[in-house]
Every structure is written in C-alpha cells, then in structure tokens.
Amino acid sequence: MEDTASRGIQAFIADVVERGGRAVRLTHSRRNPVQVWGDDGNSCIVRVRSKLSGDWQARKQDESLDDDDTGSQFWVFVDLASSPEEFFIVPSAEVADDIRAEVDLWMMDTPGRSRTGHHAIPLGRVAHGRGRWDLLGLAGEKDPTRYSDAQRAKTAETLAAEALARKNARKRPKKTPALEDEVVDTRLVVVADFGGYRLVARFDPNTQSLEIMRGPMQGRRFPDPTAAATAVASHISGDVETCDGREFWRTEHGERIPMGQNIT
Numbered sequence: 001m002e003d004t005a006s007r008g009i010q011a012f013i014a015d016v017v018e019r020g021g022r023a024v025r026l027t028h029s030r031r032n033p034v035q036v037w038g039d040d041g042n043s044c045i046v047r048v049r050s051k052l053s054g055d056w057q058a059r060k061q062d063e064s065l066d067d068d069d070t071g072s073q074f075w076v077f078v079d080l081a082s083s084p085e086e087f088f089i090v091p092s093a094e095v096a097d098d099i100r101a102e103v104d105l106w107m108m109d110t111p112g113r114s115r116t117g118h119h120a121i122p123l124g125r126v127a128h129g130r131g132r133w134d135l136l137g138l139a140g141e142k143d144p145t146r147y148s149d150a151q152r153a154k155t156a157e158t159l160a161a162e163a164l165a166r167k168n169a170r171k172r173p174k175k176t177p178a179l180e181d182e183v184v185d186t187r188l189v190v191v192a193d194f195g196g197y198r199l200v201a202r203f204d205p206n207t208q209s210l211e212i213m214r215g216p217m218q219g220r221r222f223p224d225p226t227a228a229a230t231a232v233a234s235h236i237s238g239d240v241e242t243c244d245g246r247e248f249w250r251t252e253h254g255e256r257i258p259m260g261q262n263i264t
Contacts, residue, residue, distance in 0.1 A: 005032055008050020008078035011085045018142035019133055026070070033070035038137020045071055046136070047092070050078040055120040062119065063100035065092060074135060077126050088129040089136065098125055110240060117216065117235055187211075190249040190259050192229070195236040201228065201249065203259065210245070225249050225259065 009025055009032060016023040020039040025032075037043045047070055049056045056077050061067045075095045077088040099119055107113055133140055187202035190210075199215035203225060210228040211221040216236050222228035225245025233241035233248070246260025 004050050004052055004080065005048070007080055008032075008085075009034060009048050011050075011080065012048050012076055012078055012087065015085075015087060015133075015142060016136070016138060018144055019138040019140075020143070021136065021138045029070045031068075031070050033072060034076075036136050036138075039139060040137050042137055044073040044136060046074040046076050046089075047072045048076045048078060049121070050080055052080050055122045056126075058095075058099060058119045058121055060099065060103050060115050060117050060119045063096055063103050063115070065096050068092065068096075075126075077121070077129070079123075086130060087133075088123075088126040089132040090126050090129040091135070095121075095126075106238065113238075114235065117238070188259070189213075189252040190225075191252050191256065192232075192249050194233055194248075197236060199232060200252075203249070210249070 012034065013023040013025070016036055022037040024035050026035055026045070032048045034046050034048055035043055036046055047068075049058065051057075072092045074092055075090050077090070079086040079088070099121075103115055103119070107115065129135075131140070185202060187204045190201050190203050192199040192201070197215050199212060201210050201212045203210045208224045209221055210225045212218055212228065212232060215232070217232045220228075220231070222231060225248070226243065227245070229243035229245040229248035230241055233243050244260075247258045249259045250256040251259060251262055
C-alpha cells in the first residue's frame with residue numbers, strides 16, 4: 001500500500017502542474033522536500049507533510065531553521081481525508097516560530113524536558129494557509145487537463161519505487177569488514193510497546209544497564225531497566241511517567257513475558 005507521505009506528495013505535485021507550475025521530489029533528505037517552479041519560472045523548496053486523520057506530525061527540532069537540511073522556504077500541509085485534497089501553505093519561518101512558541105510553553109509546564117521528539121500540528125495552526133498557491137507563484141484556479149493520467153501514473157510509480165528503496169535500505173544489513181573479528185552482543189534483547197512505538201533494547205544482567213537500540217531515545221544507555229522505562233515513556237508522552245522496568249520491558253521471543261519474571 002502506498003504510504004501517506006507518498007500519497008500526499010503525489011497529490012501536491014498534481015495540483016502544482018494543474019495550476020501551471022512544475023514540481024520535482026528531491027531525494028537528498030528524508031523530510032519530503034519538493035522543488036516547485038511557479039508559472040513565472042521562479043522556484044522554491046517546500047516540505048510536504050500529509051495526514052489521513054488527526055494532526056500533522058513534525059519534530060520539536062523544527063523550531064530552528066538551522067535544523068532544516070532541505071533549505072525550504074515553505075511547508076505544505078496536505079489533508080488527504082478531504083475530497084478533493086486540501087492544501088495549506090505556510091512560510092517555513094512562520095512554522096518554525098509557531099513550533100518554538102508551543103515548545104516554549106511545553107517546557108515551562110515541566111522544566112527539565114528535552115526540546116526533542118514528535119510535535120503535533122493541528123489544523124487550527126495552519127488554517128490561514130488554506131489554498132495560498134499565490135505564495136508559490138501559482139494560479140488559484142487549476143486546469144486538470146495539464147496533468148494527464150500517464151503523468152499521474154508515472155508519479156505514483158516513481159514515489160512507490162522510492163518508498164520501497166528506502167524500506168529495503170533500512171533492512172539491508174551493514175557489511176562487516178573482512179579483517180575484523182565479528183563482535184557478538186550477548187546482552188538480552190527486550191521490547192516494549194508504548195504510545196504507538198515499538199521499542200527494542202538490550203539488557204546486561206551483569207551490570208544491570210539497559211541500552212535502547214531502536215525507537216525514541218535510540219542509543220541512550222541507562223543504569224537499570226526502570227530508569228530506562230521511565231525516561232523513554234516520559235519522552236514519548238511529554239509528561240512525567242513512572243514505570244517499573246521489569247514490567248515495562250518484555251522478552252523478545254515467545255509469549256513476551258515481563259523481563260522481571262525471567263531475571264532475578
């Protein structure tokens with residue numbers, strides 16, 4: 001099934017063409033940048049965020065334009081649940097300012113939080129950008145004959161191929177240098193499901209330390225399972241959580257029982 005991001009980009013590119021412009025997806029970043037040429041020949045870079053329901057998702061780090069490796073001038077928020085799709089176009093600087101203000105309030109609520117993680121953007125914060133095609137140098141009215149069925153199929157095929165390539169790249173194992181001895185990690189693999197995330201970690205029974213291998217806070221090492229569970233749950237929820245690590249983390253295989261039942 002075509003993913004939401006690709007569907008949103010396809011819908012956006014189609015609308016750009018039907019309004020007399022041109023658009024090409026760029027591949028140097030995972031943040032879904034698209035280069036757009038208006039009917040006057042001028043171009044700009046936009047970041048496309050798409051949703052089928054709920055809020056659009058960004059990152060708290062998007063509060064800084066310095067963290068935007070796409071060099072975008074605008075964000076385009078695509079609502080795929082509308083028929084036809086709706087597009088909300090907002091300058092990147094304005095999006096960054098808005099996220100920064102919201103993160104400031106979130107930090108004030110509980111000092112000591114980290115300015116990282118997912119950040120939801122509801123419709124009300126971008127509604128003023130509905131249909132602002134003029135910001136991209138495009139006509140308000142569109143001509144569907146400009147974007148043929150063949151072009152639409154080609155765009156969908158290209159985006160699907162890119163999505164498959166990214167998925168395969170994530171699955172592809174890293175090559176081990178032939179002259180190096182293979183290092184076997186004997187730590188116990190444990191998992192947890194929290195806030196819509198699947199977390200994978202490794203627990204060292206000798207030191208009691210636990211390292212998060214996949215999911216939010218990946219790469220962080222904690223002195224014990226409870227410290228890890230409490231930290232990652234608080235990071236995901238955006239609130240202060242208290243967790244029992246030996247109940248939170250579960251064995252990877254079989255019935256996935258709490259790790260506390262397997263480890264003394």
